Amino acid sequence: MNLVSVLGSVWSCDRGRALxxxxxxxxxxxxxxxxxxxITPAGxxxxxxxxxGADALFVALSAGFTVLSHPLLYVKLLxxxxxxxxxxxxGRNLLGRKVFYLPGFFTxxxxxxxxxxxxxxxxxxxxxxxxxxxxxxxxxxxxxAFPVEDMEHVSNKDDMKxxxxxxxxxxxxxxxxxxxxxxxxxxxxxxxxxCMVQFVGxxxxxxxxxxxxxxxxxxxxxxGFFVGLVPHVLGDLIFLxxxxxxxxxxxxxxxxxxxxxxSVIRSYTKFVMGIAVSMLTYPFLLVGDLMAVxxxxxxxxxxxYAPVFSSWIHCWRHLSxxxxxxxxxxxxxxxxxxxxxxxxD
Numbered sequence: 575m576n577l578v579s580v581l582g583s584v585w586s587c588d589r590g591r592a593l594x595x596x597x598x599x600x601x602x603x604x605x606x607x608x609x610x611x612x613i614t615p616a617g618x619x620x621x622x623x624x625x626x627g628a629d630a631l632f633v634a635l636s637a638g639f640t641v642l643s644h645p646l647l648y649v650k651l652l653x654x655x656x657x658x659x660x661x662x663x664x665g666r667n668l669l670g671r672k673v674f675y676l677p678g679f680f681t682x683x684x685x686x687x688x689x690x691x692x693x694x695x696x697x698x699x700x701x702x703x704x705x706x707x708x709x710x711x712x713x714x715x716x717x718x719a720f721p722v723e724d725m726e727h728v729s730n731k732d733d734m735k736x737x738x739x740x741x742x743x744x745x746x747x748x749x750x751x752x753x754x755x756x757x758x759x760x761x762x763x764x765x766x767x768x769c770m771v772q773f774v775g776x777x778x779x780x781x782x783x784x785x786x787x788x789x790x791x792x793x794x795x796x797x798g799f800f801v802g803l804v805p806h807v808l809g810d811l812i813f814l815x816x817x818x819x820x821x822x823x824x825x826x827x828x829x830x831x832x833x834x835x836x837s838v839i840r841s842y843t844k845f846v847m848g849i850a851v852s853m854l855t856y857p858f859l860l861v862g863d864l865m866a867v868x869x870x871x872x873x874x875x876x877x878x879y880a881p882v883f884s885s886w887i888h889c890w891r892h893l894s895x896x897x898x899x900x901x902x903x904x905x906x907x908x909x910x911x912x913x914x915x916x917x918x919d
Contacts, residue, residue, distance in 0.1 A: 636706050646679060648697065652682070652774065700783060712751075741818055757807075762783070768780045769786070771872055775872055794870075808858055813852065860902060869883070
């Protein structure tokens, strides 16, 4: 799984605690700058305070990260739906044997530029940016409604039962933020996915946000905006619980307090666990994305790329039977499976 996707997963699921200290926000980070208690405003505020300014800064950073990572996620989605416009090339593995490799990210991105120009790499970006901004703002609102400061934090002095209870409570808090955020932003995620996969069939059915909303409402109704939501939410929850609990147990039982770098190791444990757990939960991401574009009137969601799935479980079983549950998890060294069907433009 590529690093940008991992960072996105870890960042979105636990913005304030999964990343290293220099990237943290939220609990003591740039999104929660404390105001000195001894300072009292002399008059009405004329502009945003430090906290509001920091929130706006984080929203801008989140949007910027979305823009920078979009070409990578665009290529990933096309690989996920099974679109292989370029034939495999012959290479050698570590043992020196000849194997077939599918084009990596840079070769695939170059092909998109040749077809659609450089701006073609940013197809479907607008709904992704709005989705990212809505998700970030929603997290801040949930934080204010259920302040993290009101919760008990794990301490080295806690016994096993107490520390586990605190971790469970914190994870439930994060779970609430993630679920609400995912539900609110998912309709725009669906629109973005469909805009991007139009590259496969050269369609223009989903040309902008407003026309896409009208099309989905007319053809699929309200539920059309939430296709693929269940596997995404399940993946998020499994990621959160596994990441938090594994990091807790490692920090508690595997890291010796007598070690002089114990605090440094603990600060990175959750980040490393996020990378490992994201690999295990990747199939949920894949299934959710495929369901978002399945049977929506676009070539990428119809045979021969994919059958019409009756549910996300049907999609999971189909991918599992073909050994494709991790399709698109790597964009650098993509070994071609045999037999493989390639859809050449």
